[in-house]
Amino acid sequence: MIAYLSNLATQLAIFGILAATLNFIVGYAGIFSIAHAVFFGLGAYAGAQIALLLVPDVVLACLFAAAIAGGLSLCLALPALRVRGEYFVAASLGLQMVAVTLFAELKPLTGGIGGLVGIPLPTLFGVPVGVLPVALAALALVLLATALLARGAFGRTLTAIRDAESAAEALGKNVAAAKTLAVGFACAGAGVAGALYALHTSFVNVESFTMEYSVLVMAMVIIGGTGTLWGPLIGTVILLSLPAGLAFLPFIPPSEVGAIQQILYGLAMTLLMIFRPAGLVGDLSRGRATA
Amino acid sequence: MSAAREDAPLRCEGLARSFGGLQAVAGVSLALPAGQVTALVGPNGAGKTTLFNLITGNLRADAGAAWVRGRPITGLKPWQVARLGVARSFQDLRLFTHMTVRDNVLAATERSAWFWQPGGAAGRKRRQAAAEAALEATGLAALAGARAIDLAYAERKFLSLARILAAEADIWLLDEPASGLDPASRTRFAELLRAATGRGVAICLIEHNLDVVAELSDRIAFLDQGRVIAEGDPRSILRDPALAAIYFGDRHEPATAAAETTA
Numbered sequence: 001m002i003a004y005l006s007n008l009a010t011q012l013a014i015f016g017i018l019a020a021t022l023n024f025i026v027g028y029a030g031i032f033s034i035a036h037a038v039f040f041g042l043g044a045y046a047g048a049q050i051a052l053l054l055v056p057d058v059v060l061a062c063l064f065a066a067a068i069a070g071g072l073s074l075c076l077a078l079p080a081l082r083v084r085g086e087y088f089v090a091a092s093l094g095l096q097m098v099a100v101t102l103f104a105e106l107k108p109l110t111g112g113i114g115g116l117v118g119i120p121l122p123t124l125f126g127v128p129v130g131v132l133p134v135a136l137a138a139l140a141l142v143l144l145a146t147a148l149l150a151r152g153a154f155g156r157t158l159t160a161i162r163d164a165e166s167a168a169e170a171l172g173k174n175v176a177a178a179k180t181l182a183v184g185f186a187c188a189g190a191g192v193a194g195a196l197y198a199l200h201t202s203f204v205n206v207e208s209f210t211m212e213y214s215v216l217v218m219a220m221v222i223i224g225g226t227g228t229l230w231g232p233l234i235g236t237v238i239l240l241s242l243p244a245g246l247a248f249l250p251f252i253p254p255s256e257v258g259a260i261q262q263i264l265y266g267l268a269m270t271l272l273m274i275f276r277p278a279g280l281v282g283d284l285s286r287g288r289a290t291a
Numbered sequence: 292m293s294a295a296r297e298d299a300p301l302r303c304e305g306l307a308r309s310f311g312g313l314q315a316v317a318g319v320s321l322a323l324p325a326g327q328v329t330a331l332v333g334p335n336g337a338g339k340t341t342l343f344n345l346i347t348g349n350l351r352a353d354a355g356a357a358w359v360r361g362r363p364i365t366g367l368k369p370w371q372v373a374r375l376g377v378a379r380s381f382q383d384l385r386l387f388t389h390m391t392v393r394d395n396v397l398a399a400t401e402r403s404a405w406f407w408q409p410g411g412a413a414g415r416k417r418r419q420a421a422a423e424a425a426l427e428a429t430g431l432a433a434l435a436g437a438r439a440i441d442l443a444y445a446e447r448k449f450l451s452l453a454r455i456l457a458a459e460a461d462i463w464l465l466d467e468p469a470s471g472l473d474p475a476s477r478t479r480f481a482e483l484l485r486a487a488t489g490r491g492v493a494i495c496l497i498e499h500n501l502d503v504v505a506e507l508s509d510r511i512a513f514l515d516q517g518r519v520i521a522e523g524d525p526r527s528i529l530r531d532p533a534l535a536a537i538y539f540g541d542r543h544e545p546a547t548a549a550a551e552t553t554a
Contacts, residue, residue: 008346065548149406152404152407153397153401153403153408154405156390156397156398156401157398157404159387159389159390159394160390160395160396162466163386163388163389163390164385164386164387164388165371165382165455166349166385167385167386168387169368169369169370169373170349170369170370170381171370171373171378171398171399171454172370172373172374172402172458173370173401173402173404173459175400175404177404178404283428
């Protein structure tokens with residue numbers, strides 16, 4: 001039971017990082033990326049390779065994963081600079097599809113469909129360490145950074161770009177640089193989550209980085225409330241505890257849990273968008289058709 | 292070309308731009324002198340807003356060039372032009388709708404796209420002071436905490452102006468800043484412009500209401516079909532019957548125009 005709860009808590013922390021970083025670009029910069037799992041995956045492979053080839057140091061793995069995911073985030077930043085709204089959603093979907101194919105095919109780097117197995121247990125400066133405390137610390141850091149950036153001038157710059165890009169530019173803001181930075185920060189964070197995930201499960205393959213996961217993280221952000229500090233975290237807790245909770249209900253046959261879960265997700269999303277379009281902790285006046 | 296024109300904070304020569312077969316701006320040369328309000332007047336479609344877009348880099352010019360204090364700005368991006376001290380407003384305002392009034396104005400003072408702004412605590416204090424001064428001057432101080440989207444029409448127009456004030460630019464390009472303002476707001480607006488020109492700001496404004504033009508402007512440039520067809524002091528331009536005929540739309544074949552209105 002302790003192991004089960006510890007596993008759930010680690011998953012919550014890892015997906016919390018994913019949701020918080022995605023929220024940073026969705027909620028503040030208005031960049032609706034359906035490719036966050038790509039950078040999660042890049043970080044996971046990078047972290048796993050460091051652990052397999054070099055040393056399973058958790059900090060080193062996270063830093064390397066952040067550098068790889070942040071560096072390759074230009075793949076996402078470039079379309080974000082050219083197109084907005086639904087056009088960007090389509091572009092990010094394309095990126096997601098290309099990435100999944102590459103993850104499955106680039107055997108030397110990703111292990112192909114079989115993935116990377118036997119990732120050693122994590123250490124910190126040579127001492128064995130659990131992933132949970134590190135993941136919680138990383139989550140706290142990400143939330144702190146998000147709060148600081150969002151409240152300060154950078155958050156204002158991003159919100160200004162989201163609300164009126166041309167006006168922000170006319171006031172001397174280098175829109176391209178600000179968007180690139182925001183995307184880089186968010187993707188580096190996703191990379192850290194990926195490295196933690198790889199060290200936690202000691203096995204990674206492409207199935208954890210598909211579009212389904214990108215959509216799941218997006219759902220966490222939207223259900224919790226975009227552009228809020230705690231919303232994405234609340235969305236993460238709800239969406240991850242739901243399957244765990246359902247499995248405990250005696251009157252649902254285990255074989256039907258998956259289907260019931262999908263129906264509940266769908267219903268919750270639809271009802272939420274009707275009654276609280278800005279999410280559970282979002283600003284009530286936002287997103288309504290009449291606003 | 293006169294020496295005054297060379298010295299103007301902003302000047303353009305032969306700016307031209309066409310869209311498909313339509314020549315929107317056909318070789319406009321104009322100088323905005325410091326401390327003066329130049330009104331850009333002309334019928335809809337004369338190329339006034341397009342001219343603004345060519346100067347600010349929102350549109351690329353097919354021909355011609357523009358200078359800010361002698362420095363060529365042709366080919367620069369809008370944010371680079373803005374950083375040389377050119378501020379503009381938009382006809383549709385483009386406020387940061389979900390931000391507070393204060394944040395709208397503060398955002399205008401923060402130009403760095405990096406994670407933090409230069410200048411440390413002193414810089415932040417200076418930017419805050421500039422923002423508060425702009426709010427005070429535009430009468431928005433009491434509404435500083437309200438969101439831009441919740442403001443009334445005139446307040447939105449003043450917020451658009453407050454952003455420009457806070458940006459501390461010395462060249463202002465204002466696209467219909469006074470349209471729809473009631474007389475009291477218009478007076479307040481006129482005072483703001485006078486205070487700015489008193490500091491040496493060069494202002495160019497697009498305006499359709501000729502009473503407002505007469506009241507506010509020191510010079511008029513009359514645009515028609517992408518060309519400046521007359522330039523001078525407001526009295527002589529506004530009294531020119533030929534220009535009035537163009538402006539009020541009864542040139543070329545008055546019979547056709549009449550037929551169109553009855554159709």
